[in-house]
Amino acid sequence: MSLLAFGEALIDFLSNGGTPETFTKFPGGAPANVTVAYAKLGGKSQFCGMLGQDMFGDYLLTSLNEHNVDTQYCLQTSIAKTALAFVSLDANGERSFSFYRPPAADLLFHSTDFNIQAFTSNNLFHICSNSLTEEAIYETTMQGLSLAKTHRCLRSFDVNLRLNLWQAPQLAYERIWQCIRHCDILKLSREELDFLLSQMQHQQESEFIASCFSHGVSIIMISNGHLPVLYYTPTFCGESQIPNIEVIDTTAAGDAFVGAMLFQLNEYLNKNKILSQLINEEHELKSIMDFATLCGAIACTQKGAFPSLPSMEDHDNFRLKIMK
Known part of the structure; x- marks a missing residue:
């Protein structure tokens, strides 16, 4: 195995934008999406989290398996239901979310539910901030980061901030910053960066980036529409x-x-290289970023999460198309 992602898998109910408005069910959840994206490109990935013992949990489990994601570390509970998100799109395809969470099954995964083999059999560990919103799942996530470090997994963090899930902005900032201090790879949007800077007494962007590097982050990526x-x-x-x-x-x-x-990072590591080499190889990292950016663009061209994630063939065909 190579990628282990921990956090929420949920149902995205995607609006048709019509009147009356109707919603279509799609499998989703940021960490789950990442495992599917990775697997569709040909990599081996595992999803770790908690689903409800309900029709939506069963649907997500089936959907992950159908996309070749290993779900042996994905658990189900009867105590809470699978999380739901209703997603409306504007004219530019940009989203607004309404979450039915908490309570939700994904918040009930405890640190004792982690299987050490999940960390020893992978070399990448990925999380997002939705598994930080409640005290118990925050502590579990931090334990996951600790286990990943102990077992020499590179730790990836996509902020993926949904402020309407948080009790207070300051709490979001504090917990996100704690995760940044324990990750190797950081991805955030321009809006998320602006939010973090606003909570840091308007610290300059360059100071924020320098602070991340001082705490051990190796690569920072900032998207902006x-x-x-x-x-x-x-x-x-x-x-x-x-x-x-x-x-x-x-x-x-x-x-x-x-x-x-x-996925591309793991391909690089498979050449018997290490992350500390990549951060000095400008051409190599540029190639990885261009590949990832193109995959992100392809995902915008159709509805839903899992269905829109490109395969290697999709990437190659799209690349040839835009080069003509």
């Missing part, structure tokens, strides 16, 4: 252009990007 993705290492920075596309649904764009980036 249709604008280029910016990326930073302690030794250089760069940007990756987003191709012109017809945007249908941006729901899984960030997860497609992260899954593709981690």
Whole structure:
């Protein structure tokens, strides 16, 4: 195995934008999306989390398995239901969310539910901030990061902030920053960066980036809608252009990007290289970022999360198309 992602899998009910408005069921949840993105490109991934013993939990489990994601560390409970998210899209395909959570099954995964083999059999561990919103799941997530470090997994964190799930912005900032201090790879959007800076007495962006590096982060990636993705290492920075596309649904764009980036990173590591080498190899990292950015763009061209995540064939065909 190579990628273990921990956190929520949930149902995205996606609006048709009509009147009357109707919603269609899609499997989703950021960490789950990343495992599917990774698997559809040909990688081996595992999803770790808690689902409800209900029709939605069964549907998610089946959907993950159908996309070749290993779910042996995905548990189910009768105590709470699977989380739901109703997603409306504006004219540009941008989303607004209404969550039915808490309570939800994914919040009930405890640190004792982790299987050590999940960490010893993978070399990448990925999380998002939705598994930080409640005290118990926050402590579980931090335990996961600790286990990943102990077993020498590179730790990836996509902030993926949904403020309407939080009791207070300051709490979100504090817990997100704790995770940043324990990760190797950090992905955030421009809006998420602005939020963090606002909670830090308007610290400058350059100071924030330097602070991340001082705590051990090796790669920082900042997305900003249709604008280029910016990326930073302690030794250089760069940007990756987003191709012109017809945007249908941006729901899984960030997860497609992260899954593709981690897939390419693992391909790099399989060449008997290490992360400390990559942060000094500008051309190599540029290639990884361009690949991931293209995968993120492809995901915007159709509705839903799992269905929109590209395969390697999708990537290659799309790349040839835009090069013509």
